[in-house]
Amino acid sequence: MMQDNHNTPLILLGGTLCNHRLWQPVIERLRVSHVTSIVTSGADSARELSSRLLVTLPPRFCVAGFSLGAMVALQMLADAPERLAGIALLSVNPLADLPANAVGRRAAVCEAQAFGVGRWVSEKMWQKYVAPGHQDDAGMRSVIATMADESGIETFSRQTEIAISRADHRAALAAFSRPSLILNGAYDAICTPQHHQLAAEAAKTARWLTHSDSGHFLPLEAPDWVATALRVWIKESQA
Template identity: 65%
Template sequence: MDSHMTSLISPFPLLDNQDVPLVLLGGTLCNARLWQPVIGLLNVSSVQTVTVCAADSAAALSQQLLTVLPPRFYLAGFSLGAIVALEMMAQAPERLAGLALLSVNPLSDAPANAASRRAAVQDAARQGVGPWLSTTLWSRYVAPDRLDDAVLHHTIVQMAQECGTETFARQTEIAITRADHRAALSAFTAPVLVLSGAHDVICTAEHHQAVTCAAPRARWLTLADSGHFLPLESPQAVATALRHWIQESYHEKKSA
């Protein structure tokens, strides 16, 4: 589990979720820095961040996490983390008080993508993961009006460099071998929050619609000013949405 530090001031009073902590799963080449702005604004009493790196498949990583996590928790995943979150939902739906999916693609990966994905890892190793990301992915990661945001660019590159190519290789295998869990999602009865960026060219509106159509209790919000990296581009909007999602689940538990 990752640790986090933040100095942001939350507009919300402290929400006590010690009994049901919030677990945040990061995306490809992301670590705890991804969630720091959101955590600072969200102001919940118990939160854990996870870097997706400890296994070569979503199924194996999910089994590991379910072994060490509390009996019940709120689960939110971003991008690759959303893929792992869907796997955890499929394996143990009764453990999840709620599911939040940010910048998600619920479909299995096309077999033809495997070679180019693995080649990208090799390119990143040769060029350095930071320079490689800057030239290949940066323009697709954020909304057009954020492309000149040097601070945002630095944060994303810093995360990638801290993760390194060994983690990138494992994450790539997770992406290649992922399963389509829409059938399991259709039987999931807890609240599902779906967040997308209006300018996301990686996980498109069609991908988020596929999740929303599958989940009987899904609520889909599109953030107009964001691309793919919602937690860093629009932390206030993400924190507000997550806060409402947690409160919805909490009030259901109280009234049950």
């Protein structure tokens, strides 16, 4: 793999029931020498996870978060904006979760435990995850189900609590002057185009790009496109 001379580490934060497999297609296409993929887990709130990560991460870094990972990235931005050389948000909902959603979210964890996490993702969530053009992609479906099985029910439960307790950090996004990137799929039924518009309205200097043929799982559905956008953002973040 070709490497560039960029020295600012790139931190990639995955979404719910995701692991290194989520980012692998993008990493293979990126020409960066310092990249770390982190599972968004190990805490029961975004605030707690942000605090833990900031202790272990380098003094300055670029962070790209997908879905739940984007929510944690926003928490990190609110907690330590001076540490971030740039922020990229993929498939993000920048709002706090509605209190009424908590019951349904926790019920989903119980259902996934009864089904088996991978089977639950494959049978109950698949149609919401990807664009119509990817519904028949058995390989992608298998990767997503495999990640869910590898993550397990305990991780799902803790990630659900992160989603439930997350805060609205659009004010921190608005105050951030470093390079910001917002990426979404036109068919995303989970973090909708309207959610991304709200993020873009807060981050007035951000570059907002929409992939016309993708849904929620951008890093798997459009890895070439995501890598191209991230490369430009990474270069800007070095300045």
